Every structure is written in structure tokens, then in C-alpha cells.
Amino acid sequence: MNPGRRRFIEFGGRLIGAAALGGVGWRVFGGADPEAEFSQPKRPYVWRINTDKCTFCGKCETACVRNPSAVKAVNDQVKCSYCVACYGHLAELTISSDKINSEGKRVCPYDAVLRKEFGGGKDGYHLYTIDQEHCTGCGKCTKRCNELGTKSMFLVIRPELCIGCNRCAIAAVCPDHAIELVHCYPEDDYRGDFELDQELKRMEEADMGGMEDAQSGEKS
Ligand code: SF4
Ligand code: SF4
Ligand code: SF4
Secondary structure (H helix, E strand, C coil): CCHHHHHHHHHHHHHHHHHHHHHHHHHHHCCCCHHHHHCCCCCCEEEEECCCCCCCCCHHHHHCCCCCCCEEEEECCCCCCCCCCCCCCECCCCCCHHHHHHHCCECCCCCCEEEEEEECCCCCEEEEEECCCCCCCCCHHHHHHHHHCCCCEEEEECCCCCCCCCCCCCCCCCCCCCEEEEECCCCCCCHHHHHHHHHHHHHHHHHHHHHHHHHHHHHC
16 A cells, blocks of 8 residues: 555544544543533443342442433332322421421432422422432432332433443442343334435435426426
């Protein structure tokens, strides 16, 4: 091969490699733009937490390569009992219902378990949701809910926040082996079919354009 051409190809290869590494580095350390994350290429797999195995040890908060962690708590509203005083919300449950909002000591260090009156007044039903922006995935609320309550709170790896490391840093330290890699869709993800549809559409449009050109030619 011509030495000039070889140097050009080697240089191009290094540039592509540097750009790829830079992109990953930016996403990991640079506080990624949430809009940009939605435009990431679709991956055929996701990391997830097996809720049957997780014991809410707290490692999910700090082991994730993202800061804050891609792990967040959620509350399954179907399982939740809408209690006046929630184990995942209040550290001390004996407090009277009219004092909960003003004096109750919270389980969450960031007050990210939100409580809202749902019906029946102060002693009625209450809705508990997790403020995803402030939750760090520490697992304190989920642990309490699972040990003492209805097990409606649990931890998830949010797919739009996870950057899909080849080897999840949390999986490497999880004492319960609760982090699993799962395929999002079958190996034949029908992407081939989609591309074929697009190609047929392009051909159809090209044919239509040709016919219109021919018709305007006949008229003139
Ligand atoms: S590291 Fe494992 S056990 Fe600990 S909170 Fe995360 S998933 Fe649960
Ligand atoms: S206690 Fe921890 S896991 Fe629960 S909402 Fe607060 S930060 Fe999130
Ligand atoms: S794959 Fe990476 S970004 Fe996703 S949860 Fe694991 S460590 Fe965090």
C-alpha cells in the first residue's frame, strides 16, 4: 500500500477511536444532557435489578458510574396501602396524623418520598411517590417498606439514565447478585423488517415522482 495512504487510514482510525472514547467519557463524567441520552442508539439489552434478590444494601447509590446513580426508588401504587403513616416515609410512626407533615422525622435523607392527601382527610388515604430528581437510590425507604410494610417500594435501574456499561459497576459489588442483564427484545428485533419497509417506501416515492414527471412531459 502507498505509505501516504496507509498513514491517512491509520490517522483516520485513531480519530474515530478518540471520538468514541471521548463520547463515552463525556456521558460518564460530564453530567450528560438528558435530551442527548434519549438519542442514544437503541441497545438490545438493559441492566435491571431482580427485586426478588435485592436486599437494599445501599451499594446502588454509590457503585454506579453515574453520579447521581441511575438507580431510583419507585412505589407500586397497586401494592401500596396508602397508609396515614408510611414506613418508607416516616422513621417514627407513633406521631399523630396532624403532625406528620410538620414534625415527622423522615426516613429519606433527601426528603424524596412525597406524601399527598388522596381522600378522607388527614386520617384517610395518602399517596406516596418518589421524587426521581432527588432520589439517590440509597434504598433506605425501600428497605423499611419491604421489612415492615406492604413491599410496594423497590429499586429500579432507570433505562433512560443508565448508559449501559458493558459490565455494570453495581453488578460487580452487589452482595445478592441481583443485577441482571436482560435482552429488551428478541434477537430478531424486526429492525430488518423496518429497514425493508423504509426502502419500499423510498422506492414507491421514487416511482410516484417518475410517474408525475412522465405525465407533465406528456402534457407539454
Ligand atoms: S447492590 Fe444489589 S442488593 Fe444492594 S441495593 Fe443494589 S441491587 Fe440491591
Ligand atoms: S430513601 Fe433513598 S431510595 Fe428512598 S427516596 Fe430517599 S434517596 Fe431514594
Ligand atoms: S450499567 Fe453502568 S450506568 Fe447502568 S446502572 Fe450499571 S453502573 Fe450504572
